[in-house]
Amino acid sequence: MIPPGAPILTADAMRTAEEAVFARGVSQDELMERAGAAVAREAVRFAMGRSVLVLAGPGNNGGDAYVVARHLREAGLDVLVAASGAPKQGAAERMHARWKGPTTSLYGAPVRPVVIDGLFGIGVTRSLERSIAAVLSELVRGAEFTLAIDLPSGMDTDSGDELGAPRGVNATVALGALKPAHVLGDGLSRCGHVLLADIGIPVESAWRSVARPQMETPGPRTHKYSRGLVAVVEGAMPGAGRLAARAAMASGAGYVMLAGPDPAGPAPDALVRRTIDDADDLADFLAGDRIDAVVLGPGLGRDRRAEAFLRAGLAVDKPLVLDGDALSLLGTSAAATLAAREAPVWITPHGGEFDRMFAGTGSKIDRTLQAAASGATVVHKGGDTVIAGPDGRVRVLAGASPWLSTAGTGDVLAGLLGAQIGQGGSGVDPAAAAVWLHGRAAQLAGPAFFADQLVAQLPEACSECL
Numbered sequence: 001m002i003p004p005g006a007p008i009l010t011a012d013a014m015r016t017a018e019e020a021v022f023a024r025g026v027s028q029d030e031l032m033e034r035a036g037a038a039v040a041r042e043a044v045r046f047a048m049g050r051s052v053l054v055l056a057g058p059g060n061n062g063g064d065a066y067v068v069a070r071h072l073r074e075a076g077l078d079v080l081v082a083a084s085g086a087p088k089q090g091a092a093e094r095m096h097a098r099w100k101g102p103t104t105s106l107y108g109a110p111v112r113p114v115v116i117d118g119l120f121g122i123g124v125t126r127s128l129e130r131s132i133a134a135v136l137s138e139l140v141r142g143a144e145f146t147l148a149i150d151l152p153s154g155m156d157t158d159s160g161d162e163l164g165a166p167r168g169v170n171a172t173v174a175l176g177a178l179k180p181a182h183v184l185g186d187g188l189s190r191c192g193h194v195l196l197a198d199i200g201i202p203v204e205s206a207w208r209s210v211a212r213p214q215m216e217t218p219g220p221r222t223h224k225y226s227r228g229l230v231a232v233v234e235g236a237m238p239g240a241g242r243l244a245a246r247a248a249m250a251s252g253a254g255y256v257m258l259a260g261p262d263p264a265g266p267a268p269d270a271l272v273r274r275t276i277d278d279a280d281d282l283a284d285f286l287a288g289d290r291i292d293a294v295v296l297g298p299g300l301g302r303d304r305r306a307e308a309f310l311r312a313g314l315a316v317d318k319p320l321v322l323d324g325d326a327l328s329l330l331g332t333s334a335a336a337t338l339a340a341r342e343a344p345v346w347i348t349p350h351g352g353e354f355d356r357m358f359a360g361t362g363s364k365i366d367r368t369l370q371a372a373a374s375g376a377t378v379v380h381k382g383g384d385t386v387i388a389g390p391d392g393r394v395r396v397l398a399g400a401s402p403w404l405s406t407a408g409t410g411d412v413l414a415g416l417l418g419a420q421i422g423q424g425g426s427g428v429d430p431a432a433a434a435v436w437l438h439g440r441a442a443q444l445a446g447p448a449f450f451a452d453q454l455v456a457q458l459p460e461a462c463s464e465c466l
């Protein structure tokens with residue numbers, strides 16, 4: 001579980017926010033007291049009277065740990081601190097001095113049922129020494145419950161790469177804001193449940209975790225066209241286009257048309273079919289007044305006809321979702337092609353498609369933002385789905401059901417996004433709504449579903465947004 005709608009800050013941005021608090025006269029000690037108290041509140045709840053081992057490092061994460069230890073001891077728990085190098089300066093040193101309970105060295109620490117991991121937080125700059133990583137892992141493995149302060153020790157804050165962090169942390173209290181490592185990469189499996197503690201640091205961020213969207217209930221004046229007409233272009237693999245079309249239908253679109261060389265096929269009968277002979281025909285069709293959004297790419301194929309269809313789609317002055325084969329066809333010229341288009345465009349690459357289109361450096365968030373500089377809103381899919389808009393806004397959905405890793409679920413997302421943008425909205429908002437609905441439908445579908453069954457859960461997911 002990741003707190004929804006929460007700000008996400010890099011390590012540098014977090015330090016800047018912290019500096020601003022100091023500049024307003026709050027002392028470093030006060031902030032550390034708040035952080036330690038916030039973590040202790042959660043720790044007491046989880047400890048349920050069991051004995052606690054607090055791992056304390058040499059920096060500010062260790063400083064927080066000494067505060068936690070003090071609070072837990074005051075709460076009557078049996079607390080032992082295992083220290084890895086005593087803090088030498090600043091607030092951390094002062095918190096260390098205020099700890100009056102027993103202390104042992106990290107290497108001599110016994111296994112205890114509750115572990116509080118305060119070795120390192122956002123200050124980790126390189127991989128943990130192997131001996132530290134090994135003892136940390138042993139102590140976490142031996143515990144019944146481990147709570148990490150800010151981050152599990154040994155995470156790259158900005159990328160989510162693990163740098164020796166243990167497996168098996170049950171919960172992490174993020175201080176002040178989420179960091180990328182709570183929502184990206186290895187962080188998804190290393191942080192456990194993520195709790196967020198407000199420690200009085202005002203946080204401004206264009207990056208947020210995805211929250212449940214608000215959807216509108218149709219009113220007495222609503223009609224099928226006012227709810228958005230979505231055109232899905234069908235290609236060589238017709239099942240993909242049909243899945244996208246059905247997803248749009250099941251997530252609130254007023255009218256969905258499937259357009260392609262052979263759009264006939266099984267139900268639903270409410271899906272309107274339009275036979276398209278060639279790219280000129282497609283261009284004429286898509287230019288029609290009534291169409292609010294176009295979805296192109298699922299099952300499109302990569303032959304000449306597909307290329308011509310893609311050109312026709314790109315030329316249309318309507319909100320456009322490009323997915324699957326359309327992205328493979330764009331290939332390395334994606335950034336230039338997307339930049340040349342004026343009407344709004346969303347792309348929904350999985351990791352492989354993304355890497356074929358964009359080079360980029362840095363974390364998944366950095367790379368997705370670089371891709372969005374093309375003018376497209378980019379939905380970079382995966383267990384950590386990162387949405388970035390050309391305006392610099394970022395939304396991340398972490399921890400969606402891994403059962404989504406089944407063919408056709410991406411087509412469903414493309415159709416869902418078509419329905420969202422067909423109802424208006426620009427940039428990251430409709431994309432975040434689509435990704436939320438997709439993730440929620442997957443939860444409702446349970447294990448071992450296939451894409452058609454995901455579509456079947458969409459109305460229920462929508463009902464939670466009304």
Ligand SMILES: NC(=O)C1=CN([C@@H]2O[C@H](COP(=O)(O)OP(=O)(O)OC[C@H]3O[C@@H](n4cnc5c(N)ncnc54)[C@H](O)[C@@H]3O)[C@@H](O)[C@H]2O)[C@@H](O)CC1
Pocket residue numbers: 014015018031032035057058059060061062063064119120121122123124125126127128129149150151175176199201
């Ligand atoms: N972000 C905030 O606004 C606040 C942060 N606080 C705490 O401060 C932490 C950050 O503190 P610091 O910047 O002191 O950083 P850390 O405490 O995370 O780590 C810094 C220390 O670890 C050492 N170190 C770094 N990488 C290492 C490695 N791979 N192996 C061994 N040693 C390593 C450094 O030399 C330094 O001594 C946060 O995670 C949080 O716990 C809180 O005290 C208060 C508010």
Ligand SMILES: Nc1ncnc2c1ncn2[C@@H]1O[C@H](COP(=O)(O)OP(=O)(O)O)[C@@H](O)[C@H]1O
Pocket residue numbers: 324349350381382383384385399400401402403404405406407408409410411412413438
């Ligand atoms: N391990 C996973 N955990 C969570 N979500 C996943 C995982 N693997 C895939 N997904 C999601 O499933 C969808 C798969 O899309 P995609 O790879 O395009 O599939 P397809 O082309 O077969 O439809 C994406 O929304 C992606 O974010």
Ligand SMILES: [K+]
Pocket residue numbers: 061117118119120121148149150151152153
């Ligand atoms: K930690």
